Amino acid sequence: MFRAMHSDDTAVETGAAAIARRLASAILRGQYPPQSLLPGEIELATQFGASRTSVREALKSLSAKGLILSRKKAGTSVRPRADWQMLDRDLLALRLEIGPEHSFATDLLALRQAIEPAAAAAAAQFQDKAAIAVIAGAFAEMEAASHDRKRFVDPDLRFHKAILAASGNEFMMAFGAMIEAGLAAFITISLRHTEAPAPSVPLHHNILKAIEAADPDAARTAMETLLSRTKSNINQDLA
Amino acid sequence: MFRAMHSDDTAVETGAAAIARRLASAILRGQYPPQSLLPGEIELATQFGASRTSVREALKSLSAKGLILSRKKAGTSVRPRADWQMLDRDLLALRLEIGPEHSFATDLLALRQAIEPAAAAAAAQFQDKAAIAVIAGAFAEMEAASHDRKRFVDPDLRFHKAILAASGNEFMMAFGAMIEAGLAAFITISLRHTEAPAPSVPLHHNILKAIEAADPDAARTAMETLLSRTKSNINQDLA
DNA sequence: TAATGCTTTATGTCTGACATAAACGCAATC
DNA sequence: GATTGCGTTTATGTCAGACATAAAGCATTA
Numbered sequence: 001m002f003r004a005m006h007s008d009d010t011a012v013e014t015g016a017a018a019i020a021r022r023l024a025s026a027i028l029r030g031q032y033p034p035q036s037l038l039p040g041e042i043e044l045a046t047q048f049g050a051s052r053t054s055v056r057e058a059l060k061s062l063s064a065k066g067l068i069l070s071r072k073k074a075g076t077s078v079r080p081r082a083d084w085q086m087l088d089r090d091l092l093a094l095r096l097e098i099g100p101e102h103s104f105a106t107d108l109l110a111l112r113q114a115i116e117p118a119a120a121a122a123a124a125q126f127q128d129k130a131a132i133a134v135i136a137g138a139f140a141e142m143e144a145a146s147h148d149r150k151r152f153v154d155p156d157l158r159f160h161k162a163i164l165a166a167s168g169n170e171f172m173m174a175f176g177a178m179i180e181a182g183l184a185a186f187i188t189i190s191l192r193h194t195e196a197p198a199p200s201v202p203l204h205h206n207i208l209k210a211i212e213a214a215d216p217d218a219a220r221t222a223m224e225t226l227l228s229r230t231k232s233n234i235n236q237d238l239a
Numbered sequence: 240m241f242r243a244m245h246s247d248d249t250a251v252e253t254g255a256a257a258i259a260r261r262l263a264s265a266i267l268r269g270q271y272p273p274q275s276l277l278p279g280e281i282e283l284a285t286q287f288g289a290s291r292t293s294v295r296e297a298l299k300s301l302s303a304k305g306l307i308l309s310r311k312k313a314g315t316s317v318r319p320r321a322d323w324q325m326l327d328r329d330l331l332a333l334r335l336e337i338g339p340e341h342s343f344a345t346d347l348l349a350l351r352q353a354i355e356p357a358a359a360a361a362a363a364q365f366q367d368k369a370a371i372a373v374i375a376g377a378f379a380e381m382e383a384a385s386h387d388r389k390r391f392v393d394p395d396l397r398f399h400k401a402i403l404a405a406s407g408n409e410f411m412m413a414f415g416a417m418i419e420a421g422l423a424a425f426i427t428i429s430l431r432h433t434e435a436p437a438p439s440v441p442l443h444h445n446i447l448k449a450i451e452a453a454d455p456d457a458a459r460t461a462m463e464t465l466l467s468r469t470k471s472n473i474n475q476d477l478a
Numbered sequence: 479t480a481a482t483g484c485t486t487t488a489t490g491t492c493t494g495a496c497a498t499a500a501a502c503g504c505a506a507t508c
Numbered sequence: 509g510a511t512t513g514c515g516t517t518t519a520t521g522t523c524a525g526a527c528a529t530a531a532a533g534c535a536t537t538a
Contacts, residue, residue: 015490016299040519051492053292056520060255060296064303066328072520073500082404085327086413089305107408110361111354114411118353165321169346171417172353174325178410254521279488290523295489311489312531 012049019048019058025094027067027078038068038076065091087174092181100185105234108182113227115175116160120207120223121216123166131166132211138162139208143201152197157183159204163223166211186230190237203229251288258287258297264333266306266317277307277315304330326413331420339424344473347421352466354414355399359446359462360455362405370405371450377401378447382440391436396422398443402462405450425469429476442468 013022023044026032038044041059045052059076062068066083070076085091095104123132141155160183161176203226210218252261262283265271277283280298284291298315301307305322309315324330334343362371380394399422400415442465449457 042519053493054491057296057299057490060299061303064300064329070520071500072498073502073518075519081409082412082415084413085324086410087326088324090303103409107410110357110408111410114353114357115350118349122349169349170320170342171325171346171350173321174323176321281488292524293522296521309489310531311529312487312533314488 014048014050014054016050016054016057016061019044019050019055020061021090021094022048023058024062024065024067024091025098027062028091028094029098032078034078034080036078038078040075087178089177092177096181096184096188100188102189102238105182105185105189108178108185109227109231109234111178112182113224113231115172116163116179116227117220117223119164119167119169119172119175120211120219122169122172123163124211124214124216124219126166126168127214128166128168131162135159135162135166135208135211139204142197142204146198146201147196149197153183153187156197156204163207163211186234190233200226200229253287253289253293255289255293255296255300258283258289258294259300260329260333261287262297263301263304263306263330264337266301267330267333268337271317273317273319275317277317279314326417328416331416335420335423335427339427341428341477344421344424344428347417347424348466348470348473350417351421352463352470354411354417355402355466356459356462358403358406358408358411358414359450359458361408361411362402363450363453363455363458365405365407366453367405367407370401374398374401374405374447374450378443381436381443385437385440386435388436392422392426395436395443402446402450425473429472439465439468 023038032038039047041052041055044055048055059068059070063070065088066079066085068076069079123135138155138159142152142159145151145155157180160179164172164175164179167173203222206222207219207226210216210222262277271277278286280291280294283294287294298307298309302309304327305318305324307315308318362374377394377398381391381398384390384394396419399418403411403414403418406412442461445461446458446465449455449461
């Protein structure tokens, strides 16, 4: 049999988690279109060189994410796209791996434009001092890294997540993965766009100031401004 | 042993799906707080009167929803709330079963106020004729049921889902479950509020007209108006 | 004190078997 | 001919017991 000789190989991964990833990837890429039937569990087990137990655990994961539905005798079929948990962390990460299309980046940005201004306004209203301090801390690190595109990414992400957390709305807090994927897609697509992130620093500062000043409308507007700029950057890079 | 004599009983359900529901419910209710350890798989199996296989498949489901994390030797622990896939269909449904708190309804409504106006505007811009026809169809049924609070719910839900579908944004389409839970929570909380839904019909009509007229701003405004009214209804009922 | 190695333990995987229910085909019937 | 009813088939669902694996905890040692 063919087996990996050393650990850091491109060898075929095994285990339920890997099977789940590979199956999910195949479904996301359209290899198994909605309504179609997956191979039976036994056949999948031989395909992946694993036991039926592991295959079943992998299928359970996909089922929990709304990708598939198993029924006795009928087999396991792919559910319609409308049922997929599109904002699931793992699914978003997978789509980034597969290679984000343009609509992936633009649709995610449109969603950010709906959520984040509302979250910023809510944070300005809610006035959770500890959470606002986290925003301020992230902003300080952004300033410090404002001339290093690579180091900038991490505090930038933390800044936006901290605003979600400060909104006081538990459902808005669930969009961290979406922002992460949105930023990553933006970076992937606009690789040429190597200008330093410095210009966006004052835009972020305006958001922070408005939240600290307990001014919801200003916070909403400032966030809208920042995201509009991101949008025009994307469009510019696609041109 | 105590066993159900007839099928429609309150007997303890068995099977991986039931175990997953009961464990998820326990976690959501705070019986196993974040960072805490769940009982081992073998102990869970005896607790639920099932095999370790079924327990493991149930745990896989919860893991896919971000509720738990299993590590060798260390056991299975509850992840921080920020990692939970709060907008997951099943989790939302579970929280409705458990009994929606007030913050559940109000937080969901705040999210709707962020998403749906944007979706309506996008639908007005995108102009997918077939999808818009679906909205119109749902609206016609709403009109027909405008004096029957019970019959009104279903086309109402379809109306809002159809707008998400017409937005042309695949991520916005993923919020159907959220709207469903939001409506259900509203109904649960405002049971006393038995007035006929007739007053909301013209508000819905305004949204439809704006989308058909390809007027994004009007569509956004009309949706905002409708949701503000819903919000004041909730506040009124809680007073 | 800190590094090392052994033991323990809970999850991870495998195997083979049986249970269950829904789809299918066939036959009897209207 | 269309339909109903009933076994048969088959793929998922569950079970049991065993072994693999890796990380945590402890004891030992430099």
